[in-house]
């Protein structure tokens with residue numbers, strides 16, 4: 722083997738980024754019950770409010786720590802818990818439908834993982850069935866499940882894409898998400914007009930014409 726200077730190896734090591742579409746979770750992520758998580762978050766959120774100088778004996782504020790904790794665990798971030806993953810009913814494609822199916826304008830209500838502020842928009846999903854078709858509402862449910870986590874839009878797009886590919890046993894899936902990030906529109910740079918679009922596709926959608934047909938429909 723060639724004699725590679727140690728410094729160069731270190732630099733190469735730093736440059737190598739492991740890619741993963743999994744949401745980064747701690748090994749003990751599922752050790753606690755929802756009730757235990759709510760109690761812990763409420764305690765810490767009360768400390769945040771107190772640090773801000775708020776009086777938690779005020780009758781309007783006193784319920785807020787628990788309200789926020791419940792909202793995180795049971796609503797906004799319920800997609801962190803695999804127990805909440807939707808059952809995906811797929812059916813045999815008995816009728817041999819071979820064209821594109823598009824489920825468009827699916828509501829996306831997520832939260833950006835950098836600021837915990839809303840990311841709100843629409844997802845458009847298309848696929849070309851092979852042997853199986855999926856219950857329509859399950860497409861919306863997949864989007865909902867992965868949106869209910871602290872997210873970046875890129876990962877959300879890839880997670881939905883990957884789940885559909887697996888459920889349907891086909892590579893011919895396309896996912897587009899168009900969303901407003903409140904961390905961009907309501908604070909920081911405060912650009913009210915900008916939206917972010919992400920896209921992933923595979924299989925037959927590698928064909929530009931098919932992709933354009935899909936995009937025209939959305």
Ligand SMILES: Nc1nc2c(ncn2[C@@H]2O[C@H](COP(=O)(O)OP(=O)(O)OP(=O)(O)O)[C@@H](O)[C@H]2O)c(=O)[nH]1
Nearest residue numbers: 833834835836872873874875902904905908909910
């Ligand atoms: N790639 C990507 N970035 C995101 C997403 N949601 C939020 N961000 C960005 O994450 C970045 C975090 O940057 P930082 O510089 O650490 O945070 P900041 O100081 O609050 O940055 P500003 O928003 O520019 O004020 C910001 O540029 C956000 O716009 C997302 O879904 N994908």
Ligand SMILES: [Zn+2]
Nearest residue numbers: 833835836904
């Ligand atoms: Zn953000």
